Amino acid sequence: MLSLILQNLVNGLLLGGLYICIAIGFSLVWGVLSIINMIHGSMIVLGSYLAYYAFASFGISPFVAPLFVMPLMYGFGYGLQRGVLNRVVGRPVLITLTLTFGLDLILNNLMLAGFTANFRRVVFEKPFATLEIFNIIVPQERLYATILALLLTLVFYLLLNKSRIGRAIVAVRSDRDAAVLMGINVPQIYAITFGIGAAFAGAAGSLMSVVLPISPVESASYLGKAFVVCVLGGLGNIIGVVFGGFALGMIENLGVMVTGPEYSALIGFVALLAVLAIKPTGIAGKRGFE
Amino acid sequence: MTPRLSKAAGRPRPSGVPSWTLWLSLAGIACLAALPFVLDNYTMRLATTILMYGAMAWGWNFIGGYVGYPSFATAAFFGLGAYTGAILLTQKLIPFWLSPISGAAACIILSIIVGAPILRLRGHYFAVASLSIGEVLRQMATSWVGLTGGGMGINLPPMTGSLTSETRVFYYAMLILALVSFAVSVLVSRSRLGVALRCIRQNEEAATMIGIDATRCKVIAFALSAALPGAAGAIYASWIGYIEPSDVFDILIAIKAPIIVLLGGVGTVFGPVLGAVVYLVFEEIVWSNLLQFHNAMLGVIVVVLVLFMPNGAVELLQRRVRAEGAR
Numbered sequence: 126m127l128s129l130i131l132q133n134l135v136n137g138l139l140l141g142g143l144y145i146c147i148a149i150g151f152s153l154v155w156g157v158l159s160i161i162n163m164i165h166g167s168m169i170v171l172g173s174y175l176a177y178y179a180f181a182s183f184g185i186s187p188f189v190a191p192l193f194v195m196p197l198m199y200g201f202g203y204g205l206q207r208g209v210l211n212r213v214v215g216r217p218v219l220i221t222l223t224l225t226f227g228l229d230l231i232l233n234n235l236m237l238a239g240f241t242a243n244f245r246r247v248v249f250e251k252p253f254a255t256l257e258i259f260n261i262i263v264p265q266e267r268l269y270a271t272i273l274a275l276l277l278t279l280v281f282y283l284l285l286n287k288s289r290i291g292r293a294i295v296a297v298r299s300d301r302d303a304a305v306l307m308g309i310n311v312p313q314i315y316a317i318t319f320g321i322g323a324a325f326a327g328a329a330g331s332l333m334s335v336v337l338p339i340s341p342v343e344s345a346s347y348l349g350k351a352f353v354v355c356v357l358g359g360l361g362n363i364i365g366v367v368f369g370g371f372a373l374g375m376i377e378n379l380g381v382m383v384t385g386p387e388y389s390a391l392i393g394f395v396a397l398l399a400v401l402a403i404k405p406t407g408i409a410g411k412r413g414f415e
Numbered sequence: 416m417t418p419r420l421s422k423a424a425g426r427p428r429p430s431g432v433p434s435w436t437l438w439l440s441l442a443g444i445a446c447l448a449a450l451p452f453v454l455d456n457y458t459m460r461l462a463t464t465i466l467m468y469g470a471m472a473w474g475w476n477f478i479g480g481y482v483g484y485p486s487f488a489t490a491a492f493f494g495l496g497a498y499t500g501a502i503l504l505t506q507k508l509i510p511f512w513l514s515p516i517s518g519a520a521a522c523i524i525l526s527i528i529v530g531a532p533i534l535r536l537r538g539h540y541f542a543v544a545s546l547s548i549g550e551v552l553r554q555m556a557t558s559w560v561g562l563t564g565g566g567m568g569i570n571l572p573p574m575t576g577s578l579t580s581e582t583r584v585f586y587y588a589m590l591i592l593a594l595v596s597f598a599v600s601v602l603v604s605r606s607r608l609g610v611a612l613r614c615i616r617q618n619e620e621a622a623t624m625i626g627i628d629a630t631r632c633k634v635i636a637f638a639l640s641a642a643l644p645g646a647a648g649a650i651y652a653s654w655i656g657y658i659e660p661s662d663v664f665d666i667l668i669a670i671k672a673p674i675i676v677l678l679g680g681v682g683t684v685f686g687p688v689l690g691a692v693v694y695l696v697f698e699e700i701v702w703s704n705l706l707q708f709h710n711a712m713l714g715v716i717v718v719v720l721v722l723f724m725p726n727g728a729v730e731l732l733q734r735r736v737r738a739e740g741a742r
Contacts, residue, residue, distance in 0.1 A: 161539055212722055218542045219485040219673055220721055226670050227717030234711035345666070349550060352543055391554035394547050401544045402532035 128260045133378040135261050141374025142271035143336065145278050145367050146329040147347055148354035150322035152366045153285075155355060157298045157318045158214055163225040164205075166348030167232045168323050172198055172330025173339040174240055180247055180334075187247055188269060190331035191277065195324040202323025206316040214315055229344070236341040244338035270332040277328050282363050284321070294318050346390070353393040356400055372396075447590055451583045459582045461699065463654070465691045466589035467647050468675055472687030473596035474643030475672035477636040480681045481609065483616035484534070484633070485542045489672040491549035492522040492641040493648040494664035498556060500649025501569045501658055511574075511584075511653060515592060515646035522645030523638045530637040534630065546669065553664035568659030571652055585654040592650065593688070596643050600684050603639070612636055644672070667713075674717060677724075 147169060154162045175197060176190035209228070213221050253265035285291035296304045297314045305311055329347075337343070350373065358369025373393055380392040451459055471489055478486045496518030503509045503517050525548075533544040556563045563569065574581045603609045611632045614622040623629050652658045671694070679690025701712040 155539070159539065161542060209718070209722070217485065218539050219479065222485070222487070222542055223670060223673060223677075224718060224721040226666070227714040227721065230667075230710045230714030230717065234708055234714065238707060238711075352547065356540075356543060387558045388554070391551060391558060394551045394554065397547050398529075398533075398544060398551065401536060401540060401547075 129382070130379075131259075132261050133382055134375065135263060137375035137378035138371065139263070139267050139271045139374070140378065141371035142274045143329070143332060143370075144350055144354050144373050145370030146274035146325065146332060148351040148370060149278060149281055149363070149366050150325035150329075151348075151351035152355045152360060153281075153294075153325075154319055154322040156360050157294055158206075158210070158315055159218075160210065160214070160221045160225060161218060162319075162322065163222060163348065164229040164232060165322070165326055165351055166344035166346070167229050167236065167341070168198060168202070168326035169330040169333065169347045170236060170339065170341055170344045171201075171232070172327030173334040174236070174245075174330075175327065176331035176334045177245055177247060177339055187331050187335045188273060190334075191273070191328040194327040194331045198327030199320040199324040201320075202326075203316045203320035205323070206319035207312070210319060211312050211315055233341050233344055240341065242340055242342055244340045246338045247334050266335045270335055274329070274332055277325065278363070278367065281321075281325060285363070290314075290317060294321075349390065349394070353397045356397045444594065448587075451586055456578060456582050459586050461695060463582075463586045463589045465688070465695050466586075466593040467651060468671070468691035468694060469688040470589070470592045470596045470647045471644045471668075471672050472675040472679070472691055473593075473600050474640045474647075476600065476640075476676050476681075476683075476687055477603065477612070478633075478640040479673055480676055480683075480686075481603070481612035481616060482633055482636050484637075485538070485673075486545045486637070486640060487542055487666075487669040487673075488526075488545035488548050488641070489644050490664050490666055490669035491545075491552050492526070492644040493651070493668050494549065494552055494556065494660070495522055495525060496645030496648030497652040497658050497663040498563060498569070498648075499645070501571055501652040502562065504571055504653065505569060507572075512588075514649040514653060515588065518649030519642040519646040522641035526638045526641035527634060530634040531630065534633045534637060546666070549664050549666065549669055553660045556660040556664065563660070566659065566661075568657055568662075569652075571656050571658075573656060574653070585650060588650045588654075589647070592643070592646050597684070597688070599639065599643075600687075604684055608632060608635065667710075670717070674720065677720060 150168075151162055151165045154160055154165070172190075172194050175194045176187040179185040179190055179193070180187055205228070210221075210224070213224055249266075253269075256263040256265060256268070283291075285294060293304070293309050293314050294317070296307065296309060297311055297318075301311060304314075333339075333347075354366060354369035354373050356369070357372050358365035358367070373396070376396055377389045377392055381389045384392065450462060454462065471493065474492075475486065475489055478484050496515070499521040500514035500518045504511065504514055509517060529548055533541060533548075536544055557566050559565070560567075574584065576584075603612070611622065611627045614625070614627055615629050615632060619629055648663060652663070675690035675694045676687055677690070678693045679686030679688070697716055698713070701709055701716075705712050
């Protein structure tokens with residue numbers, strides 16, 4: 126029994142690291158642009174496909190895929206924000222959410238038409254061995270994916286806190302008008318912010334491609350995880366996302382011990398509603414994206 | 416209603432407007448009731464769908480239009496209504512005509528339970544919470560195989576009678592629902608409740624200061640916005656004859672309701688049904704020409720609508736008509 130609990134804890138940590146990577150771009154876009162980005166899940170799936178085809182066609186390992194997936198997705202996100210989304214920044218959530226949902230319908234449909242709904246899988250020629258420590262089984266590819274996800278989160282943190290662009294993003298989030306007075310090109314920063322969000326969605330997708338099968342129909346599930354992580358941890362800072370990601374991983378893995386595996390997605394959303402009803406700002410939430 | 420009527424009777428009637436409106440609406444209802452004897456089954460299916468969309472949009476309008484809370488819970492209520500009706504009908508616990516009422520009742524109960532906590536939230540958090548209700552219900556319907564059949568869905572008992580008579584039954588059911596939705600909309604928009612809801616939309620703090628019980632009003636609006644899609648879902652389940660979680664709890668349904676209202680004009684009495692007509696025309700054109708890219712085309716419509724006519728296509732049209740008339 127104890128080893129089962131430990132096993133589920135480890136599973137929860139491994140999964141939680143990936144959830145952080147899934148949610149961090151979503152959280153940034155929500156926090157800075159006040160847009161609930163319904164297209165986020167499809168961007169993750171697009172990242173998965175880019176990594177998958179690079180692997181299937183050129184034999185590039187999905188673990189290095191973020192190196193080229195992130196710039197590509199950055200360009201996609203930057204263009205989308207510049208061309209379409211900048212027109213609705215600051216509008217009510219009804220408008221922004223509906224608009225990104227419309228964009229998601231388009232992207233998801235194009236992916237269905239281009240890649241079909243069949244599940245694809247990254248199959249390594251030499252499968253990774255599983256580690257076994259004290260009776261706890263750790264699949265190696267999952268471990269590496271999680272470590273990379275956490276490293277990317279660190280990069281995200283440094284980008285936001287140490288770079289000029291990052292400080293400009295935080296400035297725009299805290300006070301848009303003051304940022305304009307300081308000479309910040311706000312529409313440009315919005316586009317960069319959304320580009321970064323898309324880049325991290327793509328990176329998360331690359332890493333997920335070694336863990337889960339890939340299909341356009343998975344996008345709703347990724348989007349759901351991003352929702353739950355952001356609300357659980359609270360909006361507005363990276364610590365919140367890290368907390369929310371690990372929390373969701375743990376809740377799901379420990380929860381299914383009680384309820385059975387078919388309820389794992391339900392548990393997350395019930396937790397989301399509970400947090401919103403009790404403490405809407407989340408466990409570690411505050412205003413302003415730091 | 417009675418004191419108001421007697422007061423009105425004491426005064427000279429203002430230029431005969433009420434009786435004119437009354438006759439026009441009666442004529443309209445008579446026309447709608449006569450439609451099945453004129454149109455073929457395909458067109459009747461479209462008409463039934465318009466009435467269903469209209470009922471859902473009138474429902475959404477209470478919370479999204481009058482109160483201005485961005486609710487994405489329509490799919491939750493539509494699906495709950497569909498499952499309530501479907502389960503009660505397959506268990507032979509109720510006759511068909513009770514199924515929309517049972518669907519509406521289940522949705523009212525749910526909306527009161529979840530309404531009180533989530534209606535305290537504003538903006539983005541309310542949107543996320545309302546969207547999550549549908550997701551929770553969808554997961555439950557998928558997992559609770561014993562009650563709902565899980566992902567396999569539920570087959571409903573078929574109606575007895577010919578295809579034409581069946582088409583008529585569902586058309587009249589949706590027509591009655593749409594008329595009820597319309598009547599409730601008119602009553603609410605003219606009542607104290609309607610005034611209170613608009614006050615909350617303008618400024619919730621100020622509304623509370625002048626003595627409006629904001630929580631109570633919001634929960635009533637939310638319950639109305641739940642009951643109508645719930646009844647529509649129950650009729651839809653019998654009409655289509657088969658439901659599954661990914662169909663009736665589809666997020667697309669939650670987005671359709673505000674889209675239809677946006678098309679027709681937010682917070683108005685006729686907006687929802689006008690929007691439903693416009694939306695269905697779009698949808699049919701897309702369905703018949705671009706089956707594989709159906710969702711993408713809907714996406715394009717949504718994007719164009721939100722970017723270029725956020726106040727409603729019908730308002731755009733009205734402005735043009737007015738401009739033409741002024742010339």
